[in-house]
Amino acid sequence: MVKTVCLFLLFITGDIKKMITHLLTRIDLMMNSLSKGQKRIALFIEEHYDKAAFMTASKLGETVGVSESTVVRFATELGYDGYPKLQKAMQEMIRNKLTSVQRIEVTSNRIGNDNVLDSVLIDKIRRTIEETSHEDFARAVDEICKAERIYIFGVRSTAAIANFLAYYFEMIFDNVRVITSGSQTETFEQIFRITDKDVMIGISFPRYSSMSVEAMDFARSRGAHAIAITDSMVSPLVQSADSVLIARSDMASIVDSLVAPLSLINALIVATVLKKKDEVSDTFRRLELVWNRDGVYTNRDREIMGNIEDDDK
Numbered sequence: 001m002v003k004t005v006c007l008f009l010l011f012i013t014g015d016i017k018k019m020i021t022h023l024l025t026r027i028d029l030m031m032n033s034l035s036k037g038q039k040r041i042a043l044f045i046e047e048h049y050d051k052a053a054f055m056t057a058s059k060l061g062e063t064v065g066v067s068e069s070t071v072v073r074f075a076t077e078l079g080y081d082g083y084p085k086l087q088k089a090m091q092e093m094i095r096n097k098l099t100s101v102q103r104i105e106v107t108s109n110r111i112g113n114d115n116v117l118d119s120v121l122i123d124k125i126r127r128t129i130e131e132t133s134h135e136d137f138a139r140a141v142d143e144i145c146k147a148e149r150i151y152i153f154g155v156r157s158t159a160a161i162a163n164f165l166a167y168y169f170e171m172i173f174d175n176v177r178v179i180t181s182g183s184q185t186e187t188f189e190q191i192f193r194i195t196d197k198d199v200m201i202g203i204s205f206p207r208y209s210s211m212s213v214e215a216m217d218f219a220r221s222r223g224a225h226a227i228a229i230t231d232s233m234v235s236p237l238v239q240s241a242d243s244v245l246i247a248r249s250d251m252a253s254i255v256d257s258l259v260a261p262l263s264l265i266n267a268l269i270v271a272t273v274l275k276k277k278d279e280v281s282d283t284f285r286r287l288e289l290v291w292n293r294d295g296v297y298t299n300r301d302r303e304i305m306g307n308i309e310d311d312d313k
Helices: 002-012 023-033 036-052 057-064 068-077 083-094 100-111 116-131 134-146 156-172 184-191 210-221 259-275 277-294 299-312
Strands: 150-153 176-179 199-203 225-230 243-246
Touching (some): 023 083, 134 199
Parallel strands (some): 150 176
16 A cells, blocks of 8 residues: 555656556556546546547547547656657557457548548658668668578468568578468477577567567577567567667558568668678679579560660660
């Protein structure tokens, strides 16, 4: 009891508000000090945070019968820097909990049919640029370029981008292994030789794959540099990662939005190419000879490439 009172006193002075990351814990500690209207908001969030997470402040206020300004003050009272931060906290709570059917319903309520393009494309890339650590990105590129072996893990919907990354990395490096099986046995058969001279790139987005977490944990336990490509710092992959690359994929629909993750992976490929420019240029010169010999591309493509090469001379 004494401990609870002390925590509450510290909380209301603001000393530990931002240290307590879980929204429901903040609400529980603050409940007795909230106004009547704020308590209605708190109770609604506790019971229906899956719906509240995608409501505007105005809509949430209308739903519980208070003003928009009361909702904004409630967010501040809990220690958040405005309502968007409170909304983000609610969205993090449900990120890995919604079923596919619930995700469809939430998406419909959130963006309807009129704003799909902006929501799926522009918003995800903008937030990825804002939230990805340039330091972690640079460190990941360095570790990839010097690794003895590069393991890429991605299952279910992320298998597509894991294979995309592996396709280009296999042309840049000769030490790439891609794992896209969700089977525990098959996964560990492929990664059990991983060492501290290797890199593990784990890719997972909500709903997070439990196998991806286990693979990252195992790689880290063997001393490998673990790189997480995921959507949030609260992703379970982060706890085992040395470098975290955030790519937003928080569309609630049944279709996982991989626009930002694929863009991030494109950037990762380009950065490695630039870091190994001379070596990669030589590799692709030899590949072009093979592609031309085997007619990989159409005659039209070869004519265009030939014209470009002539213009360059």
